[in-house]
Amino acid sequence: MGITYEDFLDLEYDPLDDDLVCEFYIEPADRMDWEAAASRVASESSNGTWAELQVEGSVRDLSATAFSIDEEAGHIEVAYPDALFEPGSMPQVLSCIAGNIMGMKAVDRIRLLDCEWPVTLVESFPGPQYGSAVKSEILDAGDRPATATVPKPKVGLTTDQHATVGYEAWTGGVDLLKDDENLTDQSFNPFEDRLTESLAQRDRAEDETGETKSYLLNVTAPGSEMLERVDMAAEHGCEFVMVDVVTTGWAAVQQVRERCERHGLAIHAHRAMHAAFDRVPDHGVSMRVIAQIARLCGVDHIHTGTAGLGKLENEDTEGINDWLQGECHGLTDVLPVASGGLHPGLLDQLLDELGANIAVQAGGGIHGHPDGTHAGAIAFRHAVDAAAQGHSVEDAATDCPELERALEKWGTETPR
Numbered sequence: 001m002g003i004t005y006e007d008f009l010d011l012e013y014d015p016l017d018d019d020l021v022c023e024f025y026i027e028p029a030d031r032m033d034w035e036a037a038a039s040r041v042a043s044e045s046s047n048g049t050w051a052e053l054q055v056e057g058s059v060r061d062l063s064a065t066a067f068s069i070d071e072e073a074g075h076i077e078v079a080y081p082d083a084l085f086e087p088g089s090m091p092q093v094l095s096c097i098a099g100n101i102m103g104m105k106a107v108d109r110i111r112l113l114d115c116e117w118p119v120t121l122v123e124s125f126p127g128p129q130y131g132s133a134v135k136s137e138i139l140d141a142g143d144r145p146a147t148a149t150v151p152k153p154k155v156g157l158t159t160d161q162h163a164t165v166g167y168e169a170w171t172g173g174v175d176l177l178k179d180d181e182n183l184t185d186q187s188f189n190p191f192e193d194r195l196t197e198s199l200a201q202r203d204r205a206e207d208e209t210g211e212t213k214s215y216l217l218n219v220t221a222p223g224s225e226m227l228e229r230v231d232m233a234a235e236h237g238c239e240f241v242m243v244d245v246v247t248t249g250w251a252a253v254q255q256v257r258e259r260c261e262r263h264g265l266a267i268h269a270h271r272a273m274h275a276a277f278d279r280v281p282d283h284g285v286s287m288r289v290i291a292q293i294a295r296l297c298g299v300d301h302i303h304t305g306t307a308g309l310g311k312l313e314n315e316d317t318e319g320i321n322d323w324l325q326g327e328c329h330g331l332t333d334v335l336p337v338a339s340g341g342l343h344p345g346l347l348d349q350l351l352d353e354l355g356a357n358i359a360v361q362a363g364g365g366i367h368g369h370p371d372g373t374h375a376g377a378i379a380f381r382h383a384v385d386a387a388a389q390g391h392s393v394e395d396a397a398t399d400c401p402e403l404e405r406a407l408e409k410w411g412t413e414t415p416r
Contacts, residue, residue, distance in 0.1 A: 007060070008042035009035055013067035018082040021116040022097050025074050025282060027109040038066035038076045040106040045096050046084055074282075075113070087124035090250040090297055098285050109282040112289050117296070119329040125296040126257055127331035130266045132357055134300055134335060138239050138266060139175050140212045144388040145351070146335070147381060148176035148216065148361040152368070155182055159189050163197040165373055169366060170205035170213045172377025177202070178361060179218035181244050181272035191229065195236055216242040216268040219256070226252060227259050234263035241265055243299070246273040246290070250297055257298035268337075269299035278315060287315040291324055295334045303361075304336040307353040309346045309414050321354060335359055343368075344383035344393055344403055345412040351387040360384060364415075370405055379406040 015021050028037035043049070046064035062084050068077035086092040098112050135141035151157055151165040166177035177198060185191035195217055202213045219229035219241045226248070233241050241260065245253050253269075260267055271294075277284040287304070294302045304321055305314035317338075324334040336358045338350055343365030350360065362380055369376030379402040386396030393412070397404040 005036065005039040005043050005048065007039075008046070008048055008063055009039040009066045011067060011069065013065045013079065015065075015067065015079040016081070018118045018120045019079040020082070020085070020093075020097070020118055020121055021077060021079050022112060023075055023077050023114040025109070025111040025113055026076055026107045027074065027282065029106055029108050032106050034069050034071050034076075037106050038069055038078075040104060041076065041101050041110065042066040042078045044104055045078065045099065045101045046080060082118060082120050085121060087121070088254075090125070090254060090293060093121070094250065094293070098289075102284070111281070111283050112285045114286065115289055115292055117292065117328065122296065122329040122331060125331075126261070126298045127295060128267075128298050128300045128334055129257075129261060129264070129332065130300045131333040132325065132335040133332075134240075134266050135357075135359075138212070138214060141175060143356060145338075145356050145384055146176065146359040147174045147384055148178045148337070148339075148359055149174050149366045149377065149380075150178045150180045150361065150363040152363045154180035154363070155186065155189075157189060159193045159197050162189055162194055163201045165367070166198050166215070167201035167205055168373040169377045170202060171208055172366075172374045173209075173211075173381030174213075174366070174377045175211070176214055176216050176240070176359075176361075178216035178268070179242055180363075181218070181220075181247075181270045184218055184220055192232065195233065195238065199236055199238060214239045216240050218242045218244070218270075220244040220248055223252070227255060230256060230259045230263070230265065234265055239264075239266060240268055242268040242270055244272045245269045245294055245297075245299065245302070246271055246277075250293060253294070253297045253299065260298075266300040267298065269294050269302040271303045288320050288323065291320050291334070295324055295328070295331060299334060301335045301337050301359055303339050306338045306340055306342060306346075306350060309342070309350055309353070318354060321358070325357065337361055341365070341415045343410045343415070344379045344406040345410050346414065347380075347383040348387040348391070348393050349412070356388045365406075365410070368409075369402070370409055371402065375402040376406065379403040 042064040047062050064080045066078050135146050149169045206213050278287045305317035307317040321336040339361035342362045366376035367373050382400040382403045383393045
């Protein structure tokens with residue numbers, strides 16, 4: 001008996017508890033009706049093809065099923081049987097649900113919007129080690145947001161300049177120094193030199209402030225080199241590593257997660273290149289799904305946006321954060337990171353939108369302060385503390401000259 005596209009469509013199907021259910025936005029191609037387009041998405045992402053296949057027996061049990069079509073919204077839902085997936089392999093999962101279907105002629109546009117992850121598949125992934133607990137288990141952030149900064153210019157500083165910026169930011173009240181996404185091991189700032197010199201300044205800042213400080217060290221590199229950098233970070237007493245999770249790929253993230261568990265290191269996920277998948281609203285993969293993947297693979301922090309207050313385009317920051325911190329079959333939560341064009345004048349608005357169980361990161365909003373990095377860090381931390389207590393930044397500036405100067409420079413407006 002032949003298997004055809006029609007076998008992948010059943011609008012009466014009720015997904016099983018262990019099905020992975022994916023919601024897609026699609027625009028059917030010319031002369032392609034909705035049912036035909038939906039059945040082709042289910043077929044191509046599981047075990048069908050364009051030609052009728054003569055098959056018997058259990059292979060039919062591995063077929064995905066398009067079971068819901070909402071033409072007005074442009075949404076379809078597809079259920080995938082659990083046996084279709086290799087447990088614990090995010091590359092294989094994504095090759096199904098976000099693979100060839102992204103280039104099918106049957107649809108002019110297709111976007112993976114959301115996933116309902118079944119317990120069987122979730123339990124095959126490690127999830128985060130710490131999640132939002134890093135605020136208290138590693139840092140002294142308590143009930144306020146954790147704070148981080150990236151030295152600016154983002155690349156080009158010497159190792160000594162980079163470490164000095166870190167010291168000034170740490171002693172001004174920032175919790176975390178962070179490498180930017182494109183700083184790894186360049187001649188002007190070699191990886192190991194930057195690690196050792198920055199941690200020496202970290203230790204000095206801890207002695208002076210009495211607060212715990214740490215460093216989000218970018219270990220992004222090809223294959224085994226990245227794991228060696230994780231080992232090096234642990235050997236030198238760094239509590240975190242940072243990974244460019246999209247550009248390295250999810251298999252690499254899973255390897256880093258396994259290696260970090262040996263050392264008890266937390267993982268900060270930078271989402272560089274995410275907009276190649278999620279910026280166009282009617283095609284690609286949503287940031288919501290990227291964040292879900294990151295949580296399953298085991299990152300502890302991930303950048304999710306600024307709810308429209310920063311310089312970058314944002315998806316549904318609040319909804320993504322809720323998912324990252326909500327229940328998912330026992331997975332540890334993830335600490336969302338707000339970053340990209342933030343400055344002290346925006347922090348009360350930001351926390352009104354997102355709450356205090358986040359990390360907030362500023363680059364130019366600290367280092368661009370008229371009186372330099374140390375003053376910028378004081379202003380930023382003072383604004384964070386005030387906003388976490390429900391106070392406006394304008395009121396908080398009355399007893400903080402550094403914050404007052406920041407507001408004179410940037411006000412409370414969103415940069416572009």
